[in-house]
Amino acid sequence: MTHRLSLSTLPHLAENVQRPAVDPRDLGTGLVHLGVGAFHRAHQAVYTEDAMAAGGETRWGIHAVTQRSPRVAEQLAPQDGLYGVLTKGLDDAGSPTAQLRIVGAVREISFPGEQTAAVLSRLAHPATHVVTLTVTEKGYRRSGTGLDLDDDGVRADVAALADELGGRAVDRAAGSPIGMLARGLARRARQDATPITVVTCDNIVHNGAMLTGLVQEFLAAAGADDVADWVHDHVTFPSTMVDRIVPATTDADRAEAEALAGLTDAGLVVAEPFRQWVIEDAFAGPRPAWERAGATLTSDVAPFEDAKLRILNGSHSYLAYRGAVLGHRTIAEAVTDPVLGEEVRAFIDEDVIPTLTPPPGVDLADYRDSVLGRFENPALGHTTIQVAMDGSQKLPVRLLGTARDRLAQAAVPHRAARAVAAWMVFVARAAEGRNGLELDDPLAPTLAEAAADGGRLGERLLGIREIFPAELAEDDRFRSAVLTQVTELSD
Incomplete structure (x- = not known):
């Protein structure tokens, strides 16, 4: 019987598989990611781990947040956040190649349906300096160019924030990524925490400006004018461009990775060798040294x-x-x-x-x-x-x-x-x-x-x-x- 990937079984990993670039046990949590699908695990999480290794920093462990389903949390939690990236390419002769690395940058994982309070707490924590998002185009709940305030999840989140600001204690699961983010920023503002950078990584034109507008619309709908002012003064929303082809993981991929690793991995993702990340250099505070992992920082994305x-x-x-x-x-x-x-x-x-x-x-x-x-x-x-x-x-x-x-x-x-x-x-x-x-x-x-x-x-x-x-x-x-x-x- 093959054992499952975890911190305890990591020493038994096959020698030809790349281990985490930094020891997961040494990492603090300084980054929250909303939408922990396959793309994030094959892209931003890899860049973040490589940045920590290149810069000798250990404070950028990731608190990963699922969306509507607990599936990824159920895959990664028993594995202590570890998962493999199976990189598939072609050699010079056109023959298929496959390389497997284990990534350990994800240190906490939450499903908002059951753990919204934990996510809000982490968003407000002074040690958290960066939030990233990959929630897909439809995850932003837009109608035309603005926020869809008729969306059930958005409407519930607006009501929850209004109640919180009115002093009515609420413990409601977030219904939308924008609601989760805005409620977390509101809590951070009330706790007088340090500035924070929010980095959207979805394929939307001028995605940073788009997200800025959605957050401000949400706060206006909740009557959170003071929070909106704080966000304007203390939060930046850099635009980005991301690129890596990440197809759906198949049973054949899992079997191939298991043969390479000697361990079962329920959180495996597959990717091409190419990767690219261009980020507007507009940060409100500390950040991972992503440029040391190959990202491009620029004034104009x-x-x-x-x-x-x-x-x-x-x-x-x-x-x-x-x-x-x-x-x-x-x-x-x-x-x-x-x-x-x-x-x-x-x-x-x-x-x-x-x-x-x-x-x-x-x-x-x-x-x-x-x-x-x-x-x-x-x-x-x-x-x-x-x-x-x-x-x-x-x-x-x-x-x-x-x-x-x-x-x-x-x-x-x-x-x-x-x-x-x-x-x-x-x-x-x-x-x-x-x-x-x-x-x-x-x-x-x-x-x-x-x-x-x-x-x-x-x-x-x-x-x-x-x-x-x-x-x-x-x-x-x-x-x-x-x-x-x-x-x-x-x-």
Whole structure:
């Protein structure tokens, strides 16, 4: 019987597996992370552990917070927060490679449904100097460009904070990441704690400014004007750009890691070798030395963010929608389809790159080639269905900005329109359940209703204002291009 990974079994780890870069037992907790999914474990947690090792610091252990499910807490708590990152790549001959490292940066883990009080306490603790978030686009509970105050979780959190500020003791589970964060900042303000930095790491344009606005809207709704003033003076929200492909972990991955480690790991994550983190250098206080682990600190994240969102994420979505409809199971299969591969390259060259300002030291054509080369890695098994989920949230930042900017340049964005049309056809097929496709989206009922009118699919979907702003949807050049492509791709 194979023993489970934990601090007590760590000495029995196979010799060819990399152990934690710092001794987990020596770490204090100075960072809270909201949304401890696979991406955080393969990205920010790795950077943080490597930063501690490079800088000789031990105060940046992570208090990790799950979202709606206790699943990750149930995976990691019995393992003392330890988990493996299985990095899958290709060698020079094109053969698959796999390397396993154990990460020990997560020192505490909480499920808000049962442990909100512990999270709020940690957010308010003077030793906590940084909060990071990976809660996905939909986790921010936005409606248009602002906070969705009609969301049940947000509304419950607003009421809970109002009660707390009114002196009414409450012990309610947080219903939303924004509510959790704002309630923690309010408690910190009341305790006169030190300044704190909140770093959002989700793929949203100008994500730092976006989060600033959501927090302030939440505090205004709760009548927390004094807290809002404190946040303005003591909290910063740097923008960031993050990049690492992290596919869903399969049973085969777990079996491979167990064979390498000699231990069972319920918290295993899988990732490609590449990783990147660009952070606006706007911190309110102490922080991990992430730049010593390879992160880039800059005064302006926007050029990096735009290049990544539009080239990498935009083409990722394009490949997912077109590839899924064409029967490709993985992104690697889709990008190596000669016709589809050429389509997505033309999309980048003709519509995306003309809208971008190259980041310092970056050649956009080289970046394009790097991205498409990474997509070809079959070892990752990144599925088209996984990338296609939540399209209504991803489309505006991945594709529509490109279309809007090309129109402003007096060019018709035919390739971007084809990418949008590919999403529409995917929605229609998934709503019908054709070929095993599944419509996993916060707006699924609205999308399915629109798709039911197959003869007016493009027009109906363009009419959904949560996705398509009127000035874009009603632009005759864009509208005509999209409807033409919907007809072509529906054949």
